[in-house]
Amino acid sequence: MTTKATIQAFFDEATFTVSYLVSDPETRRAAVIDSVLDFDPNSGRTATRSAEAVLAAAAEQGLTIDWILETHAHADHLSASVFLKEETGAKVAIGAHIADVQKVFRPIFHATDVTCDGQPFDRLFHDGEHFEIGTLDVEVLHTPGHTPACISYRIGGNVFVGDTLFMPDYGTARADFPGGDARTLYRSIRKLLSLPPETVLWLCHDYGAPGRDEYIWKTSVAEERAKNVQIHEGVSEDDFVAMREARDETLSMPVLILPSVQVNMRAGHFPPPEEDGHTYLKLPIDRL
Numbered sequence: 001m002t003t004k005a006t007i008q009a010f011f012d013e014a015t016f017t018v019s020y021l022v023s024d025p026e027t028r029r030a031a032v033i034d035s036v037l038d039f040d041p042n043s044g045r046t047a048t049r050s051a052e053a054v055l056a057a058a059a060e061q062g063l064t065i066d067w068i069l070e071t072h073a074h075a076d077h078l079s080a081s082v083f084l085k086e087e088t089g090a091k092v093a094i095g096a097h098i099a100d101v102q103k104v105f106r107p108i109f110h111a112t113d114v115t116c117d118g119q120p121f122d123r124l125f126h127d128g129e130h131f132e133i134g135t136l137d138v139e140v141l142h143t144p145g146h147t148p149a150c151i152s153y154r155i156g157g158n159v160f161v162g163d164t165l166f167m168p169d170y171g172t173a174r175a176d177f178p179g180g181d182a183r184t185l186y187r188s189i190r191k192l193l194s195l196p197p198e199t200v201l202w203l204c205h206d207y208g209a210p211g212r213d214e215y216i217w218k219t220s221v222a223e224e225r226a227k228n229v230q231i232h233e234g235v236s237e238d239d240f241v242a243m244r245e246a247r248d249e250t251l252s253m254p255v256l257i258l259p260s261v262q263v264n265m266r267a268g269h270f271p272p273p274e275e276d277g278h279t280y281l282k283l284p285i286d287r288l
Contacts, residue, residue, distance in 0.1 A: 005136055005155045007202065008057055011215060012036045012050050015077040015256065016207050018217040020160060021054050023063050024134030030058055031067035031133045032090075033153065033160050034204050037080040037268070041256060044281070051080035055087055067133060070094040071162025071204060072150040073101050073264040075177060075257040081268030092267050093123035095142060095151035102265050104148075104178045108287045109262055113272050121267045125151060143192060145185025146173035152192065159195065160202045164188055167216055168227035169209040176248035177257075178288075182241045189231055197222035253288055 008021040015036060023030035032054055038047035058065055065088040068081045072095065081092045102116040118124045125131070127142035139154040143164050153160040163173040164185070172189060175182040192201070201224065203217040225233050231240055254260070259281050263270055270279045 005133070005158060007158065009202070009217060010036075010050065010054055010057075011206075011217070012038075012077065013215075014038070016205050016215075017074075017077045018202070018204055018206065019050070019054060020202060021057055021063070022133060022136075022155065022160075023058075023061070024136045027134030028061070028063050029134030029136075030063040030065045031069050031138075032065055032084055033069045034071055034074070034162065035068060035080040035084055037078040037083065037263075039078045039256065039259060041259065046078070048080060048083050051083050055084070064088075065090045067131075068092045069153060069160075070264070071152065071160065072147045073098060073261060074163075074204075075147075075260050075264075076205070076254040077256060078260050078263045079268040083268075085268075091122040093125060094118075094121050094267070095140070095149040096124040096126050097142070097144065097149040098124065098265065100148040101179060105261055105265055108178070108284050109271075109282050110284075111262065111265075111271065114265065119267075120269060127151075141191065143188035145175050145181055145183075145188045147177060148179045150188070154195075157196070157198060158200045158202060159192065160204075161192060162204045164192065165201060165219075165224060165228070166203055167206055167209065167219055168223050168232075169212060169229060170207060171228065171230035172244070174248050174251055175244055176251070182244040182248070183237065185244065186231070186237045186240045193221055193225050193231075195221050197225065257288070258283060 006023045010019045020033040036050040068084050068090045099118045106114045125140040129140045141152040143150050143152045146163050175185045199221040201219050206215045206217045
């Protein structure tokens with residue numbers, strides 16, 4: 001097994017999301033982490049431009065994509081996992097606690113087709129589990145708090161942390177979605193920040209920060225420990241929880257949370273067609 005990965009990032013400014021193409025230079029096998037399906041909420045139309053850019057990069061480098069990896073069921077963008085699976089035959093994977101997320105949201109959307117057992121994902125990962133991308137060893141770290149199902153993927157000195165952490169000048173994930181918990185989030189972040197200081201952290205989002213003009217999605221354990229404005233060294237669990245809960249009370253729901261969760265808890269699939277043969281997303285009233 002090896003741990004030296006080739007990493008290419010793709011930034012979707014419409015949702016401030018970073019997707020990653022991670023490959024093994026020895027075998028040319030690869031994975032896509034946190035893909036984006038383009039979605040226009042005003043028209044309800046979808047497109048695959050973002051995912052096609054990842055596929056084009058993989059083709060140019062002669063890569064075979066074996067895995068489509070999700071760090072969690074995103075609330076701010078739709079996953080392109082179904083399109084990517086159709087194009088590549090890769091397996092779609094997420095943390096095993098996606099079943100808990102499905103149990104939370106099934107009644108909210110009256111999603112009677114959702115079985116709340118992790119289907120239709122192809123693989124459900126548990127904390128501490130290992131799998132391979134070619135000869136790359138990947139360790140799964142369960143890092144809940146933002147959602148119950150959040151996981152991070154560790155490949156040698158690199159960790160893909162999803163929404164758990166942001167750049168040091170921005171802070172941490174919110175913890176007020178159904179199933180989220182600020183105290184759990186604190187402990188997950190401390191788990192990540194206990195890794196060697198030189199460990200590189202690859203983020204799923206960057207929203208920018210006051211005084212910074214460029215988007216950045218790569219940091220380190222040492223930088224987060226020293227500089228994170230919400231959870232640097234010395235911030236206690238109780239202080240973090242008080243700060244996080246107070247801040248979350250001021251935040252609006254993400255623009256795409258309603259369509260995103262309906263699709264992402266189904267492994268990127270839209271709800272089944274209605275009797276007229278068309279697919280619809282639901283707008284639950286006074287539920288969130």
